[in-house]
Amino acid sequence: MDDPMKSQEVCAIIGASHAGVNCAFALRKEGWKGKIIMYDGDPELPYHRPPLSKAYLSAGDIMGLTPLKSEAAYLKEDIVLRLGTRINAIHPKRKEIILENGDSQAYHKLVIATGARPIIPRIPGIETATHLYPLRTAAHVNCIQEAIKSGAGKEVVIIGGGYIGLETAASLKKLGANVKVLEREERILARVTAPVMSDFFHQLHTENDVEVLTGKNVVSIESNGNQNTVTCEDGSHYIADLIIVGVGIKVNVEMAEKAGIKIKNGILVDNSARTNDKDIYAIGDCTYHFNTYYDRFVRLESVQNAVDQAKIAAAAICGKEAGYNAIPWFWSDQFDVKLQMVGLSEGYDEVIIRKENTDNCFSLWYFIGDDLLSVDAVNNAKAYVWGTKFLKSRVPIDKEKLKDSTVDLKAIPKV
Amino acid sequence: MAKITFITNDGEKTTLEGTSGSVMSLAVENGISGIDGDCGGVCSCATCHVHVAEEDMERVGEASEIEAVMLELADDVTEFSRLSCQIEISEGIDGIVLTVAE
């Protein structure tokens, strides 16, 4: 049997973002004495992704990336970072990974934290469009900022009204652009929230002079070199000198799949983030994992999941069995609105709206029967915090009290 | 410029100098253990919880309303608790001592 504490053992990590980086540091905390080598194709010192579409984008050049950890911290914990280095293959039988230059690296334990990449839909003309970018990496934001510097970014079209599209819309609006959001569904955020929330954000963007257009399926993009004409299925056209594509992600699982690792809507892992190979773990956006709280498999795109799974994998690698049972949480900032979400609403049969007395301060409580599933809180940290507590303790909620904003949130559980 | 001292869980004392930005960023940049800053400093995760030394509390100031609510998700909260991403570095807090919560 492998001794995880032996100093000559190697734990290799593919992907140095929220999941990989947190796993590396957690390994040290759990007592891993061997080598830790972490690879990423991205040349930047690993950074926080959420600000990319929020503060970092709207700050123009003024703000730097927010590093996940400092260079000094990697040195201090003896974590080797190989940035700008992609891994091309995994050989589970030989227990080695192959770098893009053909070199190989042996491992005792391997962590796959390859995350996801943006989907570029197959729209005719999309390859030849002028200044068209997705938004997932620092390089993408730099391209967007360069385009703006070169005079583009006056007429912006954002394809996709999900969180990233809407946050990007708000950030580019702050920089003075005319912004249109084209959403294929009948409402924005259709995949992730109840219609009331979609309406709220639709109105928020409209009030801030962002044009939100729904039922807009983009069918072609034509570029004349400086400008694009974006055409929708209903025949409408929009001019854009900058196009941002935010239509979702595709998990980076091809390399794992080739290595014989089981895939099911993501890399299939057990409750300790282990794949079907006992020495290979997978964490973060790329995984399809079991959530004990909701008693089903899920794939999540969030910092919380990346960080929590990273810690679980690190513990398991060091021989401590820790099961993943976190309640997911997420946030989004648009204009001056702060949305905080806890839990998973999927499968709900009732949504209760609780409006507080202050403007733009409310929360949505999703139920299935009497069971609380999740809470979306708008400018309402209190609802977020109490929602988290009620979910954790699974206390039954008195729905009538919940609806009544004169009843303190503390007092809404059934007595 | 402000000197800020962090006391981590293992009792280690580290004094850092900062000029701007948040105390959380300064701590993360310098690898102060126990300050994770998972949300990047937007008061959403409560993983940057510190206890301010009693005598420094007045200079650092109290938690804002949102911050105070978010602190309810942290463990070991006292009247000296703050989320360090919400403390801006300025000369006014030169010399403060913060104990990293766990």
Ligand SMILES: Cc1cc2nc3c(=O)[nH]c(=O)nc-3n(C[C@H](O)[C@H](O)[C@H](O)COP(=O)(O)OP(=O)(O)OC[C@H]3O[C@@H](n4cnc5c(N)ncnc54)[C@H](O)[C@@H]3O)c2cc1C
């Ligand atoms: C603009 C934006 C805003 C967001 N906002 C929020 C938010 O507000 N709240 C929230 O909770 N989440 C947010 N997210 C989601 C969050 O950033 C992700 O859930 C998180 O980054 C997942 O971390 P990860 O490490 O699993 O994957 P990723 O961050 O995708 O990282 C995977 C890494 O693996 C590397 N990689 C992949 N394949 C290879 C290979 N073969 N060899 C070497 N390296 C490889 C990639 O270069 C990448 O750096 C946002 C994401 C984006 C893009």
Ligand code: FES
């Ligand atoms: S860094 Fe997340 S609350 Fe301070």
